[in-house]
Amino acid sequence: MRDHLQAVARQTGVVPEDLEIPQVPPACSTVWTAFAGLAKTRQSGGMGLSAISQADVYYWQQNNNVTLSPWEVETIHAIDSAVFHEMNKVHSNGDSDRNATD
Secondary structure, three states: OHHHHHHHHHHHOOOOHHHOOOOOOHHHHHHHHHHHHHHHOOOEEOOEEOOOOHHHHHHHHHHHOOOOOHHHHHHHHHHHHHHHHHHHHHHHHHHHHHHHHO
16 A cells, blocks of 8 residues: 555655654654664564664663653653554565465
8 A cells, every 4th residue: 555655656746645754743752763763773683673672772872872761761662562563463464465366
């Protein structure tokens, strides 16, 4: 679906509403910036991407001279869990779609 919408955007020059990315509210910018920075450096193991660990958060704070509150750290882990949940759904749907056409 996303590929189709991107093709429409390229051909028409108009970005469909489903492709528009909402702005992060200013109150959430610290958490989102931390999550984005951590996600870019996440480790990959034999079973795919690894979740953001407490150690990852600790070292990110040290490297960026930032101190996150416990609530912010908890929120980063919640976002990370939601990302993995969505990735698993996409992966599961992709496998079933592939099997249906084989």
